[in-house]
Amino acid sequence: MAVLTAKPPVRRSLPQGAARRAVGRNLTAYGFLCGALICFAFFSWYPMIREIILSFQSTNFVDPAQWVGFDNFRTVFADSAFRSAWLNTAAFSGLALVVGYAVPFVLAVVLNELRHAKAYLRFVVYLPVMLPPAVGVLLFKWFYDPGAGLFNQILDGFGIPPLSWLDSTSTALISLVIVSTWMNLGTGTLIYLAALQSIPGELYESAELDGAGLFRRVWHVTVPQTKLILLVMLLLQVVATMQVFIEPYLLTGGGPENATVTVAYLMYQYAFNFGDFGGGGALGLMLMVVLMVFSAIYLRVSRDNQS
Amino acid sequence: MTTTLNPPPLLEATTPTPARRGTRKKKDKGRGYETRSLVSPMSLQTWHGKLVYWTILVVVVIGFTLAFVFPLYWMVTGALKSPEELAQIPPSFFPKHFDFGVYADAWDQLQLGVFLKNTALYAGGAWLFTLAVDVTAAYALSKLRPFFGKLILGLMLATLMIPPMVLLLPTYLVAKDVPLFHFDLLNTPWAIWLPAAANGFFIFLLKRFFDSIPRELLEAAEIDGASPMRILWSIVLPVSRPILGVVSILSVVTVWKDFVWPLLVLPETDKMSISVGIASLSAQMPQNVLIASLVIASLPTILVFFVFQRSIMAGLTAGSLKG
Numbered sequence: 220m221a222v223l224t225a226k227p228p229v230r231r232s233l234p235q236g237a238a239r240r241a242v243g244r245n246l247t248a249y250g251f252l253c254g255a256l257i258c259f260a261f262f263s264w265y266p267m268i269r270e271i272i273l274s275f276q277s278t279n280f281v282d283p284a285q286w287v288g289f290d291n292f293r294t295v296f297a298d299s300a301f302r303s304a305w306l307n308t309a310a311f312s313g314l315a316l317v318v319g320y321a322v323p324f325v326l327a328v329v330l331n332e333l334r335h336a337k338a339y340l341r342f343v344v345y346l347p348v349m350l351p352p353a354v355g356v357l358l359f360k361w362f363y364d365p366g367a368g369l370f371n372q373i374l375d376g377f378g379i380p381p382l383s384w385l386d387s388t389s390t391a392l393i394s395l396v397i398v399s400t401w402m403n404l405g406t407g408t409l410i411y412l413a414a415l416q417s418i419p420g421e422l423y424e425s426a427e428l429d430g431a432g433l434f435r436r437v438w439h440v441t442v443p444q445t446k447l448i449l450l451v452m453l454l455l456q457v458v459a460t461m462q463v464f465i466e467p468y469l470l471t472g473g474g475p476e477n478a479t480v481t482v483a484y485l486m487y488q489y490a491f492n493f494g495d496f497g498g499g500g501a502l503g504l505m506l507m508v509v510l511m512v513f514s515a516i517y518l519r520v521s522r523d524n525q526s
Numbered sequence: 527m528t529t530t531l532n533p534p535p536l537l538e539a540t541t542p543t544p545a546r547r548g549t550r551k552k553k554d555k556g557r558g559y560e561t562r563s564l565v566s567p568m569s570l571q572t573w574h575g576k577l578v579y580w581t582i583l584v585v586v587v588i589g590f591t592l593a594f595v596f597p598l599y600w601m602v603t604g605a606l607k608s609p610e611e612l613a614q615i616p617p618s619f620f621p622k623h624f625d626f627g628v629y630a631d632a633w634d635q636l637q638l639g640v641f642l643k644n645t646a647l648y649a650g651g652a653w654l655f656t657l658a659v660d661v662t663a664a665y666a667l668s669k670l671r672p673f674f675g676k677l678i679l680g681l682m683l684a685t686l687m688i689p690p691m692v693l694l695l696p697t698y699l700v701a702k703d704v705p706l707f708h709f710d711l712l713n714t715p716w717a718i719w720l721p722a723a724a725n726g727f728f729i730f731l732l733k734r735f736f737d738s739i740p741r742e743l744l745e746a747a748e749i750d751g752a753s754p755m756r757i758l759w760s761i762v763l764p765v766s767r768p769i770l771g772v773v774s775i776l777s778v779v780t781v782w783k784d785f786v787w788p789l790l791v792l793p794e795t796d797k798m799s800i801s802v803g804i805a806s807l808s809a810q811m812p813q814n815v816l817i818a819s820l821v822i823a824s825l826p827t828i829l830v831f832f833v834f835q836r837s838i839m840a841g842l843t844a845g846s847l848k849g
């Protein structure tokens with residue numbers, strides 16, 4: 220009760236020493252932070268602003284840059300490759316999702332059931348991920364070779380006529396999806412595998428007691444239990460595949476007949492082949508807006524997961 | 527399960543657990559497995575279950591080997607074949623004679639020595655910069671807690687939401703003519719090192735780890751008169767070895783594997799990284815020499831994977847946050 224009757228403590232400003240210490244602490248902290256602040260300012264934060272400026276300016280890096288409003292966007296829209304680029308990018312992402320998203324999940328479910336050779340299988344599935352992407356892509360370029368390439372030789376072994384892989388408009392994009400999937404499959408598989416291991420066994424047990432067969436157990440236990448990671452991986456996969464560049468750059472150069480031009484590749488071409496950084500910037504900004512939507516959903520999902 | 531967003535599983539994943547393997551083996555000899563999964567251990571006891579299990583196991587092992595190891599076997603042996611043998615139909619499974627001379631040719635003709643040295647310089651420097659910049663930043667944000675610390679961390683994490691490809695052109699322009707200073711970083715290692723250090727994901731990982739270090743430990747040192755630098759060096763860093771390992775491997779491997787950025791900022795042939803160098807010289811090379819150089823280029827990362835498997839896989843589950 221004595222507490223209630225006691226006078227409330229008088230509010231005083233911090234003693235001189237404490238204030239000085241707080242300032243000192245902040246100075247030290249910013250000293251530690253300055254390296255990161257400089258790196259981020261120049262190579263992350265400023266480029267974001269610069270990207271927006273770039274797409275509304277015309278610049279040749281000799282004369283001062285001119286504001287041109289939406290001119291860059293108009294130029295890009297009028298380009299016949301523009302439509303192909305977006306359609307190809309969407310098709311690439313779609314195909315990569317069908318293969319690159321579903322297959323790792325199935326592989327992970329199967330791997331999780333195996334009691335033997337687990338370490339070997341995990342190691343092997345991740346091996347292509349460790350190859351430098353340029354090596355993987357050039358390796359597949361050789362496999363796709365229409366003459367003595369490995370793939371046509373294998374088809375030949377089964378009595379199937381050879382395909383022209385990268386040289387035909389109908390197969391070129393799929394060939395790119397195959398390389399990309401081969402190189403990235405391991406990541407998804409191992410992440411799913413980690414997620415599967417956290418599912419409590421009792422859930423399967425009770426589902427089985429209720430008479431659920433194998434596929435119903437996968438559908439009613441495995442999928443709901445890994446729903447969040449499935450969603451997160453879906454979004455990450457979309458964001459990653461929509462940036463596809465190295466495959467068209469090294470394998471096809473966007474051909475044949477623009478069949479493999481992607482947005483990122485067209486952006487590169489505008490800047491470094493046509494010398495039009497404004498047009499490239501406009502493409503980059505459009506891609507950024509589209510991908511930010513997916514990123515925002517991803518952020519939302521992972522934050523919900525955290526709480 | 528985004529392990530990234532919860533520190534405990536991450537910490538678990540990054541600290542080796544050697545005891546586990548032994549206990550599990552012991553349990554296997556008993557009734558079966560301590561935790562069941564999709565298929566019940568009972569159904570694996572029947573001969574029918576065993577048959578299905580072994581069939582699937584064999585199919586999976588063979589399938590994985592064909593899909594993921596065979597292309598690498600084809601690459602390593604392809605380099606040993608002569609150009610005529612490479613063009614031959616049907617192809618030979620084993621090379622006719624082992625002539626490792628082509629690897630030496632690749633080394634000389636493609637100046638792989640120069641490319642490898644460059645790449646090592648870029649990756650090594652990026653590693654040092656990343657550690658120096660990101661560790662100090664994470665330490666400041668986690669333990670010194672300055673004003674606006676949360677805002678700065680938020681801005682750093684926000685960069686993860688913007689895919690690197692869309693900022694390619696403006697970042698290139700920055701490297702070409704750094705604002706305020708007007709340095710031209712093209713064809714210098716700085717163009718690789720500085721952007722590599724601006725990694726919000728590493729800062730996030732490190733900060734979460736530093737947050738878990740008990741405050742009393744640092745306060746005791748502070749009372750003993752240790753400076754913040756000294757506390758970082760003598761207390762924080764030694765206990766953070768697991769996470770430093772993960773960040774180190776990830777940063778080196780990322781720089782080593784990168785293609786687009788070095789392609790833009792290191793256009794001079796003598797300055798190229800190995801990936802860019804091989805890709806840009808690939809058209810002029812005989813096929814077997816090119817394939818030999820692919821093998822040489824992939825050896826470093828594959829070796830790193832052999833040695834640091836555990837940390838890389840741990841970093842992978844942590845990496846599921848990265849966009």
